[in-house]
Amino acid sequence: MTKKKKSSSKSRNEAVLLLELLKKVLPIAAPDPALAARIYAAIEAELQAKTRVNSFEQFCERLELPNLEAATLADVQGQLAAAFGESEVVIEPDESGKSLAVEVSLPDGTTLESKIPVRPVAEGSDEQEIVLKFVPFPVALPGDPELIWALAKRENLTNEEAAIALHKIEDDFWASKTGQKLMRDRVDRTFPEFIARVPAGLLGDVGLKRHYKLPEPLKILRAPVGQRK
Numbered sequence: 001m002t003k004k005k006k007s008s009s010k011s012r013n014e015a016v017l018l019l020e021l022l023k024k025v026l027p028i029a030a031p032d033p034a035l036a037a038r039i040y041a042a043i044e045a046e047l048q049a050k051t052r053v054n055s056f057e058q059f060c061e062r063l064e065l066p067n068l069e070a071a072t073l074a075d076v077q078g079q080l081a082a083a084f085g086e087s088e089v090v091i092e093p094d095e096s097g098k099s100l101a102v103e104v105s106l107p108d109g110t111t112l113e114s115k116i117p118v119r120p121v122a123e124g125s126d127e128q129e130i131v132l133k134f135v136p137f138p139v140a141l142p143g144d145p146e147l148i149w150a151l152a153k154r155e156n157l158t159n160e161e162a163a164i165a166l167h168k169i170e171d172d173f174w175a176s177k178t179g180q181k182l183m184r185d186r187v188d189r190t191f192p193e194f195i196a197r198v199p200a201g202l203l204g205d206v207g208l209k210r211h212y213k214l215p216e217p218l219k220i221l222r223a224p225v226g227q228r229k
């Protein structure tokens with residue numbers, strides 16, 4: 001794994017831990033529930049905005065821009081349009097011919113801006129990139145510990161960090177437009193519904209992975225014949 005990818009993963013995990021800590025501390029520091037909620041929402045929005053900007057800049061850094069020819073600009077425009085869906089994408093070559101200004105207007109009104117310098121296409125490195133493996137992360141609800149969801153987590157996450165990240169993603173999912181629409185359509189706000197419907201990308205962003213969309217009951221094996229009573 002490259003240093004930038006490690007830094008990005010670490011920042012996301014730190015943000016998740018910070019928000020989880022705020023949930024515990026704010027009700028104590030600010031006894032007024034409404035005030036505590038506003039503070040939490042403001043901090044969460046700021047962290048999400050920072051993460052969004054960092055992700056956008058990293059995306060722009062990965063775009064190849066060997067020149068400012070029409071074919072190259074069309075390719076860059078296409079990659080940005082594919083990555084940001086319904087957003088409005090505007091690119092403008094610099095008069096000096098040394099960079100490309102990029103502006104992406106997101107549907108929520110946020111505008112992301114960056115400059116991509118003209119640079120040679122990077123050659124493949126002989127150094128093999130280290131990719132963190134996924135390891136089993138089975139989870140169960142307190143009310144039914146025999147019903148197991150076979151999830152996975154990146155090997156650099158502890159079980160506690162993975163659980164915190166999973167709770168945060170679940171809250172974010174139900175607060176999203178998709179989650180709100182599901183609840184309006186009378187879908188119960190439950191963990192089974194969440195784990196069956198949450199996009200794989202959201203889980204992947206925090207180092208989690210879903211093995212099965214549907215829960216599978218724990219299999220209780222029969223005792224060998226010689227050990228049966």
